[in-house]
Amino acid sequence: MTDRLTAPPPNGRRALLAGAAGLAAASLAMPALVRAQSSSIRVGEINSYTAQPAFLGPYRNGWLLAQEQVNAAGGIDGRPMETLFRDDAGRPEDAVRIAAELVASEKVALLGGGYLSNVGLALADYARQNKVLYAASEPLTDALVWSRGNRYTFRLRPSTYMQAAMLVEEAAKLPARRWATIAPNYEYGQSAVRWFKELLAKARPDVEFVGEQFPALGRIEAGSTVQALERVRPDGIFNVTFSTDLLNFVRQGNTRGLFEGRSVASMLTGEPEYLEPLGEECPEGWIVTGYPRDELDNPVHTALRDAYRARFGELPRCGSIVGYDTALAIATMLRKAGSTEVERMVEAFKGLRYPTGYGTGEVEFRALDHQATLGAFVGRTSLNGRVGRMVDWRYADGARYLPSDEQVKAWRPQG
Template sequence: MKTFLLAAALAVIGIAAHAQAPQPIKIAAPVDLSGAAADVGADALAGAQFAVEQINKRGGVLGRPVALEYRDSASNPQKGISQATGLLQEGAAMLLAPQSSASALAVSKAVAAKMKVPTCVGVSIADDLTMKDFNPYVYSVTPTSYMEGRAQAARFAKLPYKRYALLSADYSGARAGVNRFKEFLKALNPQVEFVVEEYPKFGATDYTASINKILAAKPDYVFSILFGTDLLTFSRQASALGFFQQINNRFISLYDFNTLKAMGSGAPVGTEGWERAPANQFSGHGSADAKAFVDAYKAKSGAYPSDWTIMTYDCVTTWAQAANIAKSIEPAAVMQAIETGEFSSPRGKYRFAKYDHQADVPVYFGKVQQDKAFGQPVLAIEETIPGTVSRPTEAVVQKTRRGE
């Protein structure tokens, strides 16, 4: 009898303890872990996972642990919509947009706007997300094509080049980036001309035709929006054909930390690039908090965080900071906190504009060099253009929404 009573008492204590344990707050993430954006998706997932781990080490959000639930959206917009919807129906309080621009736009329109859940864009630069097709439950921590185009044009308007070749993967975010660069550079320097434009498919495996067309046009400079596997494949083929030597390294593209690592000794040293979140800059020239973040991530994973990792980390930690500011995970309260708060990140402090929920994050420019300290090529940063300079004004955003 005593044994029975003891067992019963222990069972009651166990039930009570379980009942008192706070339930995790779920974050939903359709992630492009296969398909054309797979390399970026893997880095983004690592950033989200690390953010959740760090948040939980600090006590969670409002005293509750955070849990990440994700699916492989395969770089497919319809799959992304289906997975995001299903995950949110299971009770997630926050949504991470997929990485490819097409999927991010699709999820923003079909899911975030309908289900009214805070949704963060941490990779795509498609400015439609925050401008033309904006909805009040989406926020972006990556510089948009408008911001990057404006920053790039400001840099190149000071340089003597007149004849530009343009090279971009054929998808909405990159096309928008090229168009913004052309628009802003032409406004600042009407003498420039664009002598050839090449748009190979996203995930192309053979760039020979584009390389030959660009060389035949004899440009002063080659402006490219390639990244990840596309940039890696292009650079290997271009190096084999002597492309960079023939254009005197007058080439720029989006170099992220992991792509440079994959290039290794074959990286086109001396070419230029831009980054959205360069780990080498944060580790060697950033704040103490930024260095601590890079060191902690490397200690955990054995590798340095890529741009995609850092920005997706910022997506999750921004939401957590906003929930703590609002003292609520209720969507409207969180979004109000995002509109009014200041947020900490490895990239420094940033704020969001109320009219587009775009963070005033910087764009970093530099040159590719081999770095012994990191044991790989890095982009040695020469110039940082703040988001307060490059982001659109409210008048510009409203004009875009009116279709003007």
Template sequence: MPRFSLSRRALGATGLALLARPGLAQPAPIRIGELNSYARMAAFAVPYRNAMQLAQDAVNAAGGVMGGRRIEFVFRDDGSTPGDAVRVAEELLTRENVAFIAGTFLSNVGLAVADFANQRKRLFLATEPLTDAITMAQGNRYTWRVRPSTFMQTKMLVEAIRGRNVKRWAIVAPNYEYGQSAAANFKRLLPGAIPGAEIVAEQFPALGRVDAGATVGALGASRPDGIFNVLFGADLTAFVREGNTRGLFERRTVVSLLTGEPEYMIPLGEETPEGWIVTGYPWEQVETPPAHKAYVDAYRARFNDTPRKGSLLGYVTVQIIANLLNKANSLDNEALIDALADLRTDTVVGPVTMRGLDHQGTLGTWVGETTLRGRQGTMKNARYADGADYLFPEDEVRAARRSA
């Protein structure tokens, strides 16, 4: 198992000496509440939880945090609805006595928990929800986000098509906060990359209930040169299957959020389309930093499975949390918030900073093209896009958060 990236020196010599003395009472663990869509979004959330447990054990084996205290995550399902998630967050704080809360998957759920955190004045480290509103228009002092937002990832994709002669675009996205936010960002950024480009069709099927035949038919009827896709999970699989059958993707540029992540590539299998421009995680191709390979080896050895994008996010989240606790050296909520501002953590994919201005992490992702390797889809020509290069402009952040 790899050592946690923080050195033993950072943990404190006194704490390590105490750990080494048999018979001495161990300090109580620091409990952290984690709520996520483990049932509904299991393909992402279960590997995410696995990696959090792996990282938790690595931190504890290296001496813990704050001079020798172990960390312990308390996992709960958020019900995939705003109301259920707020109830679970309340239970974690009051019944489980956690120091703070982290997690959530769906953007509307993340926004509800962010509002709850603001009302309760307790730290919420949002990990997966991608909506820009979490750190912009509805941002608050107590909510921070690890993963790159819809704006950041859409900007990465638009940059990848800059200058192409693809003028007529269609959009397909799930009809909830994440999909609407991604579509709005694409429409905002596209003209700067391809002057004269226009949106000729938009389809917003209900999340988890896409009518693939009708959606593909409507997109094809608009005769686009390019398609911006935001569907994921089972919706993506149905869309790709129907689109392949009807030839929707032939001789068209397709730009697709998240599709290169193993969670969504594995179900596609041999149906993986060739040449889509995507964000994703080609874990087997990541060679630097060396800590990434050590993490992958440890994950595969423990779970007898390959890592997913959720796995990476879970592991990095724990690294950030451990670093935060060591920096704050306190469980006081306001001290934790202050310590998060511009906190830099050396993670298994390189440095990640929690920007104090908007509470957005600089964790990046990979941009490349889909391809078949044998009978399984993967990415080719992939490069790591550092999130620090794709953040909202500072003046825009100040204006959005001032009006929040």
């Protein structure tokens, strides 16, 4: 039986996020009505906590912070939001089994979460077959909302298509003509490479792709992979590895001089959970998507960052914002729906707008395909002393990097 991860009880009163998000500063201690579990609205959250702890530990913290703020402000029309966290260990079959248990035994109103793309697709298929609402937070595969999209699945983060388009916008300006790619060999990596190649070739018809490497997720043989890339002599490299695979790839690439004189465009590498572990090995000048946490100083984000640090004793990471935003979007949807009836929640999610914790304004879940317009930050890596950081960054609004309505309609199943 999968362990149930429960929120620790609040201790004392602490100041929480206020401002443009519309949530007044409030106490973490919930009023008696909000603490009443018998009236709570239950959400079943499923994720790969033991498989991807670097991202998902902060993600869960961000979710809890948003939930505590929602409940301290009165909950959902007086009913508290309660989350039952479950660990799928990165296995799609476990995620589906847990989803069924949450719906049948725990009586959750909806499902949320998902990190790996193959797990997200399995949960989306369960939602479709069983007519259960699924608010996907992290799975980046385009299939989730397009070729395999369904009425009951909505997705928060910008997809592989969207992030590839953001990187291509910068890569197309480079003199690099010969490109090679490296990505984990599963849905996310395959999708990211497909779109980078297609979009860059469209923007720069003179480019050619001279090699590709697809190591198994979490089991990269970095030395031989770097040698294989070196042999094809690319001018540029598109990297999609992350976590320990990224660390091993960068370490071997630095040792063997792979990155010297070459351009690199890299998905997710600017996120603190992946950038910070590189330490002094952080490469200079990579074009990346990420989260410039320390320099993002608008009032909403600053308040969230301070509240997160006060609550958890550390700074937020990208996963923290994803968890926070997912929980906040669900709460906003529940208020709009005024019900936990599935079809009313589905209709409420369509066109839903909520304020992102990035402080960059409102995000919309498009009615057309259920994809949120949340963007990402695009910048370059730089070594600052012994720590890598993002510099020269800008916020890329997700709405600008979506395919046309006509293309989405051609990809997405009807109904």
